[in-house]
Amino acid sequence: NTIKILNLPWKTWPSPYLICFLCLDLVPIPLPCETTQDVEFRGYHIPKGTTVMTCLTSVLNDNKEFPHPEKFDPGHFLDERGNFKKSDYFMAFSAGRRACLGEGLARMELFLTLTNILQHFTLKPLVNPEDIDITLVQTGLLSLPPPYELCFIPV
Numbered sequence: 161n162t163i164k165i166l167n168l169p170w171k172t173w174p175s176p177y178l179i180c181f182l183c184l185d186l187v188p189i190p191l192p193c194e195t196t197q198d199v200e201f202r203g204y205h206i207p208k209g210t211t212v213m214t215c216l217t218s219v220l221n222d223n224k225e226f227p228h229p230e231k232f233d234p235g236h237f238l239d240e241r242g243n244f245k246k247s248d249y250f251m252a253f254s255a256g257r258r259a260c261l262g263e264g265l266a267r268m269e270l271f272l273t274l275t276n277i278l279q280h281f282t283l284k285p286l287v288n289p290e291d292i293d294i295t296l297v298q299t300g301l302l303s304l305p306p307p308y309e310l311c312f313i314p315v
């Protein structure tokens with residue numbers, strides 16, 4: 161069998177989508193919005209014309225919902241019987257009227273890309289998986305872990 165070694169670069173497609181699986185918090189600082197009228201929200205008065213930005217990081221790193229948000233832990237999305245559970249705290253695509261317009265497309269691409277890769281390749285990192293650094297680094301608008309080398313072994 162041929163062994164293909166890919167250096168996953170984080171600036172080219174589709175690695176941001178793959179990386180999204182590693183880190184919940186891909187877009188920590190969404191675009192700023194402005195209130196078009198005075199708003200009362202949970203006891204706060206927000207005057208018309210105020211710039212507001214959601215802080216998804218605070219939700220996606222909430223360790224009450226995700227015990228180890230800094231780790232790749234699929235268990236965050238499984239119940240005690242190992243079945244998939246939906247979490248209201250999973251807001252990688254934000255929420256409300258200004259939530260990501262591409263969510264459906266991104267989820268479909270993620271599913272097709274990852275299932276295709278997993279059906280056709282066995283993935284093997286060159287180092288012990290526990291030694292791979294997945295600490296997020298802020299790069300422009302995105303938060304991504306550093307690149308690492310991975311063998312794609314055809315099955």
Ligand code: HEM
Pocket residue numbers: 176177180186187190191214216252253254255257258259260261262263265266
């Ligand atoms: C894993 C992939 C993706 C993630 C995690 C993601 C996440 C986000 C987030 C957090 C926002 C900000 C929402 C806010 O301001 O509250 C956003 C906005 C947006 N995204 Fe995505 N996105 C992804 C892929 C895509 C794709 C594939 C498209 C289009 C093909 C897309 C189109 C947009 C657009 C148009 C907005 C602006 C929506 C608005 O301001 O009304 N996104 N995305």
